[in-house]
Amino acid sequence: MKAPDFDFVVLGSGIAGLSFxxxxxxxxxxxxxxxxxxxxTNTAYAQGGIAAVLDPTDSFEQHVQDTLEAGAGLCKEMAVRYMVQEAPAAIEWLQGIAVHFDEAASGDIALGLEGGHSHHRIVHVKDHTGRSTxxxxxxxxxRHPNISVQEFQMGIELLTDTSNAGTFCxxxxxxxxxxxxxxxxxxxxxxxxxxGSGQVYQYTTNPGIATGDGLAMAARAGAEVQNMEFFQFHPTSLYQTNGEVFLISEALRGAGAELVLPDGSHFMHQYHPLGSLAPRDVVARAVLTEMQRLNSPCLxxxxxxxxxxxxxxEFPSIYHKCSTIDIDVTSQLIPVVPAAHYQCGGVRADLHGRTSLNRLYAIGEAACTGVHGANRLASNSLLEGVVFAQSAAEQAVRLLEQSPFIPAFAIAENSPAYWWPGMQAEVFQCRARMQRLMWEQAGIVRSVSGLMRCEAQLKVLQQKVKYITSLTGIKQEVQELQNLLTVAELITKAALARRESVGGHFIVEAQTDRLLSENSMIPQVARK
Incomplete structure (x- = not known):
């Protein structure tokens, strides 16, 4: 057998994949x-920054406790402590590859504040930290001679085998x-x-590529997944009627912006002592509640x-975007609505990115390392991507040195990919139906009966897509829909299994469920 051309294949080119x-x-x-x-990538759309303890008056312990509190007691403390302690080195490494973080007047790195943080510790590049990184x-x-990049390549399935040592990839x-x-x-x-997999929902800040491909492949291969009921909804997505999605960073609230009702009055302190800087799950539910109470399309x-x-x-991207839709932020309010934002669960992975399948690693948003628990603390995601990618790379290299093997060499295969007018519309309709179903029944607020209806209807859609696949062969649109349906099923089953409300999983009682079904979950907004 021929040795593979590459030691490691990385699927994904965001901060986690490229750091690895x-x-x-x-x-x-x-x-x-x-x-x-x-x-x-999702990374390119991240605005806020990267959390790290760099101020002498701050401490690792404070960052740890903020993370644990945001995660509602369901974080893996060992993973949180590891990430927090490695954060300063991660920032230094990023500076070494020419990420130019904003500086304060003193010449030190400027540190911002975001919801849930007890201290200024958000390292940033204006409001486009992700894109600059x-x-x-x-x-x-x-530039690296040992790295090859192949674009427009979609992972379909993991190749696995089973031996006495278990299943390996x-x-x-x-x-x-x-x-x-x-x-x-x-x-x-x-x-x-x-x-992540934000496209599983009708309204999301995620780009179109976020269809949960890696997570779905891993689940189909038998890898363990965890915490899928915890999906974080960002409370401030720019409300527009043209269908475009644009995130309004939480860092803007950290700089002093306040959430207000249409009449300009404040309301967040009725829901949490931190007001507009409360954890995201609290803010998103509060915004939704007030929208419903006022029958308003936005706050x-x-x-x-x-x-x-x-x-x-300090927020040039947000300022420019608002100006393009004739909003002068110096004299006008910015309309916002909640949207699906971040997948807190994923493929279960340890401190070194190892999953339950040998030789399969998961890092970044596709993974569940346990650092986010039931609700991610702002600006911990880019940090997690760097820290655990580096840890995974160190372990993977040791594996390569200690126990290399020559996998079976596979040849190219042809895809039938039959496609005809009308089929694309059929696939689009199935996807839209699933997204609407997940938004209404497995979104910001859920109920047991709604989740059960969701589960039943997802099965119908899965059967329909299975039939479509038998006709079309493997096509990107169909494969993405299959992956989204896999993720939707994982979210719904996990949400049904957890009957108490915690973090990003908020489940209502039967009487509230009846009221929600009579008055839609949220006023409809035009959104891709």
């Missing part, structure tokens, strides 16, 4: 596969989105860094009281 690639490439050959272009990582990856089956060719790529280990962020020029200078 750069660390592992010092000792091995790495292939990075991405479903779209290298730069189209993504660009620096890309440039470093493109020896590669991945991939669809070339340009040629429609299917091929199998062998590797010493496979790394899932495919991001508002008020930045009119901030110093002149502050938003334009």
């Amino acid at each position: 690639a750069l660390q592992a490439a010092a000792h091995s050959c790495v292939l990075v596969l991405c479903k779209s272009s290298l730069s189209e 993504q660009q620096a990582l890309e440039e470093a990856v493109r 020896y590669g991945v089956q991939v669809l070339d989105l340009h040629t429609q060719e299917i091929r199998s790529i062998p590797a010493q280990a496979v790394v899932l860094a495919t991001g 508002y962020l008020d930045v009119r009281h901030l110093p002149p020029g502050k938003v334009q200078q």
Whole structure:
């Protein structure tokens, strides 16, 4: 048998995938596969920043406790402590690959504040931290001689086998989105860094590529998943009627913006002592509750009281976006609505990214390391991506050195991919129905009866998509829908299994459920 061309295959090109690639490439050959272009990732859309204890008056213990409190007691404390302690080194490493974080007047790194944090500790690049970090990582990856990048390649299934030592992963089956060719790529280990699955919901801040591909592949291969009931909804997505999605960073509230009702009055302190800076699950439910009470399509962020020029200078992306839809933030309120934002659960992974399948690693949003528990603390996600990617790379390289193996070499396969007018519309309709179903029955507020209805209707959709697949073969649109339905089923089953409300999982009693069914979950807004 021929040895594989690459030691490690990484699916995903966000902060987790590229951090792993750069660390592992010092000792091995790495292939990075991405479903779209290298730069189209969830990371690139992250605005706020990266949490790290850099101020002498702050402490690791405070960051740990803030994280545990946000996670509603369901975090893995050992994982949280590891991440927090590694944060300063992660920031230094990112600076080393030319991420230029904002500086304070003293010359030190400027530190912002976000909801749930007891101290200023958010390292940032204006309000486009993710995009700046993504660009620096890309440039470093493109330069590295041991890293190959193949764009527009979609993972279809993991290649697994079973031995006396259990099930192990020896590669991945991939669809070339340009040629429609299917091929199998062998590797010493496979790394899932495919991001989240926000597209499972009708309203989301996630880009179109966030269809839970890695998570779905891992689940189908038998890998353990965890905490799927905990999906974080961001309370402040810009409300627009043209269907475009744009996130209004929580950092804006950290800088002093206040959530207000349509008449401009404050309301958040009725729900939490921290007001507009309460944990995201609390804020999202409060915004939803007030929207329902007032029968309003949105609520508002008020930045009119901030110093002149502050938003334009510190949040240029938000300022520019608002100006393009004729909102002058210095004199007008910013309309906002909640939207699905971050998957707190995922493929169960340890401190080194190892999953329940040998030689399969999961990092970033696709993984569940336990650091987020029932609700992610703001700006811990990019941090988690770097810290656990580096830890996974170190362990994977040791595995390569200690017990290399030659997986079976697979040849290219052809995909039938039959497609005709009308089929794409059918797939789109199924996807829209699933997204609406998940938003209404498994969204910000849930009920047992609603979740049971959701589960039953998902089964109907799964059967329909199975039939479509038998006709079309493997096509991107159909495969993404299959993956989303897999994720939807995992979320629904996990939500039904947990009957108490905690963190991002809020379940109502029967009488409230009746009222919700009579008065829709949320006023409908035009949104992709």
